[in-house]
Amino acid sequence: MHSVVCIKQVPDSSQIRVHPVTNTIMRQGVPAIINPYDLFALEAALKLKDRYGGRVTALCMGPPQAEAALRKALSFGADEAILVTDRAFAGSDTLATSFALASAIRQIQRDMAVDIVFTGKQTIDGDTAQVGPGVAKRLDLQLLTYVSNIDEVDLERGEIVVQRRAEGGVQVLKTRLPALVTVLEGINEMRFATLDDMFRAARYPLKVWNREQAGIEDVARIGLKGSPTVVAKVFAPQARRERAELIETHSGASSDVAATLLAKLFTRYPQVKAQVERQAL
Amino acid sequence: RKVELDPRLAAYKGVWVFIEHERGAAHQVSFELLGEGRKLADALGVELAGVVMGAPGEATRRFCAQAFHYGADLCYLVEDPILAEYRNEPYTRGLTDLVNVFQPEILLLGATTLGRDLAGSVATTLQTGLTADCTELNIDPENRSLAATRPTFGGSLLCTIQTLNYRPQMATVRPRVMSLPEPDTGRSGRIVEHPLGLVETDIVTKVLEFIPDQNRDQAQLAYADIIVSGGRGLKRPENFQLIWDLAKVLGAEVGASRPVTQAGWVSADRQVGQTGKTVRPKLYIAAGISGAIQHRVGMEASDVIIAINEDPAAPIFDFATYGIVGNAMQILPALTEAFRQHLATARKAG
Ligand SMILES: Cc1cc2nc3c(=O)[nH]c(=O)nc-3n(C[C@H](O)[C@H](O)[C@H](O)COP(=O)(O)OP(=O)(O)OC[C@H]3O[C@@H](n4cnc5c(N)ncnc54)[C@H](O)[C@@H]3O)c2cc1C
Ligand SMILES: Cc1cc2nc3c(=O)[nH]c(=O)nc-3n(C[C@H](O)[C@H](O)[C@H](O)COP(=O)(O)OP(=O)(O)OC[C@H]3O[C@@H](n4cnc5c(N)ncnc54)[C@H](O)[C@@H]3O)c2cc1C
Known part of the structure; x- marks a missing residue:
């Protein structure tokens, strides 16, 4: 059983601040983390390894600093880590990213066949959820998105049964391996890194591939050139509303406050009053 | 930004909305998108089309009628028993084929689990740009291309993304982001049928079961x-x-x-x-x-x-x-x- 887990290094967006005057992003000192959704993918792959044996390869495309994300993945128990890094990748949109990742996975497959490629549901920065489907199409893998449970893997028959979150319910799908699985959040809990694994991760000679080593010949398929989408502008959202009308509270009991609010609300917004009164019918 | 579109791409005309449905009901996001698509089509002076795929029968055709009520001029209809339940492979194939044959300039889908699954696959197969989770869609008067605005960095900023030299220009929008237009039940339109051209044995993934959410x-x-x-x-x-x-x-x-x-x-x-x-x-x-x-x-x-x-x-x-x-x-x-x-x-x- 060989799984490749795609992980992306992202800025910890809970720590990004927007400059109040210039409206630009203040990224200084914002720590980089593994995209939180990718930890569920990594844990899913590690669980399969616990059960069926085999290998877990972590794959990341990003700047040289993204090495830290891969070392973290190793400390959780990944066997191999590959960083695909090249200035030529700068500015890649999801089409170019899926092209680069798919090429790298083809290189990985030369050493050992891959049964499942795992990705997170989405990232917290680009947040498109498009890379998983893109990689699957490029490698002609069966695509299983929003997987909430892996029910069964039959390596003999090369089959997998999963539960997939759909609109209004869960689809139980059976398909052939190799497949690409995008993992829904919350389906498992990341294990703790053991001390041994932490030591191993710190010393491990992870693989660093440039464009050629990742098997990419055509530079027009990656980076800005290989990206159909163009960011035309970035701007701050317009304040859409006025500040709230505050209802006085210090004067009296909560019941008075509630009565004042209702009176104001129902006078100014008859449609809300009508909606609420539907309950009375 | 001015762009000279390659004549091959300039031939792409019209705005399409993928009509999503599951368990016999259309997802409301598709109608919200028709409302938005109508504005885009009018700004471009082109037609608005709904794309309906599903099992042959009344139920599927009813989605075309609904698409007309919500503003579509025509519907592309692909009926095949294989499409009874959503699966990535046949839906990607069907939608990709339609795009290649009828060449729309804009293709919109809901950013649901189904829409995101399908949009990412279709955009990669067609090798075109896809902008996710847009909150605003406009036509750039300079170059008639789609200007798709989406939140970035957790919503603290917005960015406008364009797909200039590729067609179709694809975008997804989350449910409830656009308002629902008033339906006009008097409206009707024409249906363009297209075959899927697959047999069940071509499709690797099988749906074993659908477990509906209990509390929906x-x-x-x-x-x-x-x-x-x-x-x-x-x-x-x-x-x-x-x-x-x-x-x-x-x-x-x-x-x-x-x-x-x-x-x-x-x-x-x-x-x-x-x-x-x-x-x-x-x-x-x-x-x-x-x-x-x-x-x-x-x-x-x-x-x-x-x-x-x-x-x-x-x-x-x-x-x-x-x-x-x-x-x-x-x-x-x-x-x-x-x-x-x-x-x-x-x-x-x-
Ligand atoms: C990538 C990313 C995605 C995120 N996505 C989401 C998302 O989808 N949805 C979301 O909600 N958050 C999201 N968050 C988290 C978000 O940044 C905030 O942390 C979160 O919304 C805060 O939740 P809160 O307002 O309940 O808690 P807090 O920010 O802790 O606020 C609690 C509030 O309660 C008030 N309070 C305390 N005691 C009382 C009392 N007795 N009576 C009345 N008021 C009281 C306090 O004054 C305070 O304003 C996301 C964060 C990141 C980084
Ligand atoms: C604010 C913002 C908005 C953007 N909007 C768009 C847009 O609308 N359309 C578009 O095409 N591009 C867009 N991009 C570019 C896009 O984010 C990048 O192409 C990015 O490399 C991958 O997309 P994502 O972050 O959305 O990943 P997603 O598709 O959300 O990621 C899904 C999974 O793919 C894997 N993965 C993604 N990237 C990598 C990687 N570099 N290495 C390893 N695994 C990875 C992870 O497992 C991840 O969980 C945007 C970028 C930003 C910062």
């Missing part, structure tokens, strides 16, 4: 008219009962901020915000919620927002309609009682 929470929250939401300011899981109490009196749905769903006070599918649901109720009541940007982007389109927060400087007061500065544990029961009394009076009168 999801759709209900996104489309609720009144939502009462609680945040970390409620301090303890027991206090969340005050939210349920008020919701019950109002016949409202219950929402929450992320810390609350993460702590397991309520289920994850009740989370409102950037990584949760986008909602657009007539009334949104937020108690003990600070109004962080990631929460705000999911609920600020509500018609009226009432915020209850202890801290007069809480960001939620910057965009709420009404604010009560006070302790939610006292205000919530008082509000519940006030609404209860109002309803009792209304009941007597009515």
Whole structure:
């Protein structure tokens, strides 16, 4: 059983601040983390390894600093880590990213066949959820998105049964391996890194591939050139509303406050009053 | 930005909306998109088409009729038993074929689990650009291309993305981000049928079972008219009962901020915000919620927002309609009682 887990290094967006005057992003000192959704993918792959044996390869495309994300993945128990890094990748949109990742996975497959490629549901920065489907199409893998449970893997028959979150319910799908699985959040809990694994991760000679080593010949398929989408502008959202009308509270009991609010609300917004009164019918 | 479109790409004309349906019902996001698609098509002076794929029969054809009511001029219809339930492979193939044959310049899909699964696959197969989770769609007057605006960095900024030298220009939009147009049941249009050209044995993935959600929470929250939401300011899981109490009196749905769903006070599918649901109720009541940007982007389109927060400087007061500065544990029961009394009076009168 060989799984490749795609992980992306992202800025910890809970720590990004927007400059109040210039409206630009203040990224200084914002720590980089593994995209939180990718930890569920990594844990899913590690669980399969616990059960069926085999290998877990972590794959990341990003700047040289993204090495830290891969070392973290190793400390959780990944066997191999590959960083695909090249200035030529700068500015890649999801089409170019899926092209680069798919090429790298083809290189990985030369050493050992891959049964499942795992990705997170989405990232917290680009947040498109498009890379998983893109990689699957490029490698002609069966695509299983929003997987909430892996029910069964039959390596003999090369089959997998999963539960997939759909609109209004869960689809139980059976398909052939190799497949690409995008993992829904919350389906498992990341294990703790053991001390041994932490030591191993710190010393491990992870693989660093440039464009050629990742098997990419055509530079027009990656980076800005290989990206159909163009960011035309970035701007701050317009304040859409006025500040709230505050209802006085210090004067009296909560019941008075509630009565004042209702009176104001129902006078100014008859449609809300009508909606609420539907309950009375 | 000026661009000279390659004549091969300039031949792509028209705006398409993928009509999503599952279990016999169309997803409302498709109609919201038809409303938006209508504006784009009118700005470009082209036709608006719905794309309907499904098992042969009345049920599938009814989606075409609905698409006309919501503004489509025509529908592309692919009927095949293989399409009875959504699966990536045949749907990707069907939609990709339609695009290659009929060449639309814009293709819109809902950013649902189905729409995102399909859009990513189709865009990669067609080798074109796809902009995710857009909150605004416009036509750039300079070059007639789609200007798709989406939140970035957790909603604190917006960016406008264009797909200049590729066709079609694809975009997804989350449910409830665009408003639902008024349907016109007198409207009709023409249907263009197209074969799928696959047999079941071509399709590797099989649907073994569909387990419907028992409490069908999801759709209900996104489309609720009144939502009462609680945040970390409620301090303890027991206090969340005050939210349920008020919701019950109002016949409202219950929402929450992320810390609350993460702590397991309520289920994850009740989370409102950037990584949760986008909602657009007539009334949104937020108690003990600070109004962080990631929460705000999911609920600020509500018609009226009432915020209850202890801290007069809480960001939620910057965009709420009404604010009560006070302790939610006292205000919530008082509000519940006030609404209860109002309803009792209304009941007597009515
Ligand atoms: C604010 C912002 C908005 C953007 N909007 C768009 C847009 O609308 N359309 C578009 O085409 N591009 C867009 N991009 C570019 C896009 O984010 C990049 O192409 C990015 O490399 C991958 O997309 P994502 O972050 O959305 O990943 P997603 O598709 O959300 O990621 C899904 C999974 O793919 C895997 N993965 C993604 N990237 C990598 C990687 N570099 N290495 C290893 N695994 C990875 C992870 O497992 C991840 O969980 C945007 C970028 C930003 C910063
Ligand atoms: C990538 C990313 C995605 C995210 N997505 C989401 C999302 O989808 N949805 C979401 O909600 N959040 C999301 N968040 C989290 C978000 O940034 C905030 O942390 C979160 O919304 C805060 O929740 P809160 O308002 O309940 O808690 P807090 O920010 O802790 O606010 C609690 C509020 O309660 C008030 N309070 C305290 N005691 C009382 C009392 N007795 N009575 C009344 N008021 C009281 C306080 O004054 C305070 O304003 C995301 C974050 C990141 C980084």
